[in-house]
Amino acid sequence: MDSISTLDQAISQAPAAVAAVASLEDLALLESSLLGKNSPVGEVRRGMGKLDPPDRPKVGAKLNEAKETITALLTSRRAELEDEDEGRRLLEESIDVTLESVTFPKGSLHLIQQTIDEAVDIFVGLGYRVASGPEAELAWYNFDALNTPLTHPSRLESDTMYLDWGDPDDEVLLRTHTSPVQARWMEGNDPPVYIVVPGRTYRTDTVDATHLPVFHQIEGLAVDTDIKFGDLKGTLLHFAREFFGPQSTVRMRPHFFPFTEPSAELDVSCFACDGGEPGCRVCGGSGWVELLGCGMVDPNVLEAVGYDPAQLTGFAFGVGVERLAMVRHGINTVKHFIDNDVRFLEQF
Numbered sequence: 103m104d105s106i107s108t109l110d111q112a113i114s115q116a117p118a119a120v121a122a123v124a125s126l127e128d129l130a131l132l133e134s135s136l137l138g139k140n141s142p143v144g145e146v147r148r149g150m151g152k153l154d155p156p157d158r159p160k161v162g163a164k165l166n167e168a169k170e171t172i173t174a175l176l177t178s179r180r181a182e183l184e185d186e187d188e189g190r191r192l193l194e195e196s197i198d199v200t201l202e203s204v205t206f207p208k209g210s211l212h213l214i215q216q217t218i219d220e221a222v223d224i225f226v227g228l229g230y231r232v233a234s235g236p237e238a239e240l241a242w243y244n245f246d247a248l249n250t251p252l253t254h255p256s257r258l259e260s261d262t263m264y265l266d267w268g269d270p271d272d273e274v275l276l277r278t279h280t281s282p283v284q285a286r287w288m289e290g291n292d293p294p295v296y297i298v299v300p301g302r303t304y305r306t307d308t309v310d311a312t313h314l315p316v317f318h319q320i321e322g323l324a325v326d327t328d329i330k331f332g333d334l335k336g337t338l339l340h341f342a343r344e345f346f347g348p349q350s351t352v353r354m355r356p357h358f359f360p361f362t363e364p365s366a367e368l369d370v371s372c373f374a375c376d377g378g379e380p381g382c383r384v385c386g387g388s389g390w391v392e393l394l395g396c397g398m399v400d401p402n403v404l405e406a407v408g409y410d411p412a413q414l415t416g417f418a419f420g421v422g423v424e425r426l427a428m429v430r431h432g433i434n435t436v437k438h439f440i441d442n443d444v445r446f447l448e449q450f
C-alpha cells in the first residue's frame with residue numbers, strides 16, 4: 103500500500119476509533135496508536151526521506167491533513183470526556199440537602215422560672231420594680247429589722263439553717279423568706295417603694311408532698327404616703343385574676359407576722375371546681391385555696407430602716423412560687439419540681 107492510501111485509511115478509520123473510546127486514559131493510548139512513532143501515520147512520516155522527491159509535496163500535504171484531522175477528532179473527544187468526568191464527579195460528590203439532619207430536642211424554661219416570670223410581669227404591669235438580695239443573709243435583715251423578737255420560734259435551728267450561729271449580732275443564715283429584701287431596699291432607697299422580689303429561700307424542712315428545704319418566694323412591698331389595706335386587697339385581687347383567671351375572687355383571714363400589722367392570709371377561690379365540689383383535687387372541697395401571707399407594714403419595720411411611720415404606710419406580701427404553680431396546674435407533690443424528670447418538665 104502506498105503512503106497516500108495508508109494515510110487515507112488512517113483518516114477514514116479514525117472517527118469510529120475515537121468515538122469508541124470511553125475514558126481519558128484510553129484516549130491517550132489511542133492517540134499514540136493513531137499518531138505515535140509506530141502508528142501508520144508515524145511510519146509514513148519516518149519514510150518521507152526515502153520518497154522520490156517529486157512525490158514528497160503530495161505525501162507531505164496528506165500527512166498534514168491526516169495529523170490535523172485526527173488531532174481535531176482527539177481534541178473534541180477529549181473535551182467530551184472531560185465534561186462527562188466532571189458531570190459524574192458533581193453527581194457523586196453532591197450533597198443531598200433534603201436529607202433529614204440530626205435534630206436536638208429543644209429545652210424550655212423550668213416551670214418555676216416560668217411562674218416567676220409570669221407573676222413578676224403582672225406586677226411590673228402595675229409599675230413595680232424588680233429587686234433582689236443575698237441568699238446568705240444577716241440575721242439582722244432576716245429577723246431583727248423585720249420586728250422579729252429574739253425569742254421567735256422561727257429563729258431556732260430547727261427552722262432556720264445557719265451558716266454562722268451564736269451571737270445574734272453577727273449571725274449569718276440562709277434566708278428563710280424574701281422579706282429581708284424589704285429592709286435592704288428601704289435602707290438604700292427613698293420612698294415611694296413599689297418592688298417585687300423573686301428569689302430562692304431556705305428552711306429546715308424535710309422533703310414531703312408540700313415542703314422542700316429550698317424553695318422560691320416572690321415578695322411584694324409598696325410604701326407610699328397613703329397606702330391602705332384596701333390597696334393591698336385590690337392589688338392581690340388583680341394579681342389573682344391575672345394569674346388564675348378573671349372569675350377569681352379572694353378572701354382574707356386574720357393571721358400573724360411580726361413585720362406586718364394587721365396581717366392576713368389570702369385565699370383565692372378554687373378555679374378547678376365552681377366552689378365546694380367534694381374531694382376537688384385542687385381545693386379539697388372547701389372552694390378556697392390558701393395562697394400567701396400579707397399585711398400592712400409594721401411601723402417598727404419602717405422605723406428600723408429609717409423611714410418615718412408618721413408619714414408613710416405600706417403593705418407587703420410573700421407568695422410561694424411552688425405553691426402558685428401547684429395550685430394553677432393541679433400538681434400534687436412539690437418533689438416534681440426538683441426530680442427533673444423530663445416527662446414532667448416537658449408538659450409546661
Ligand code: PHE
Nearest residue numbers: 279281359395396418419420
Ligand atoms: N415572709 C412571710 C413568709 O415567708 C410571708 C409574708 C411576706 C407575710 C410579707 C407578710 C408580708 O411566710
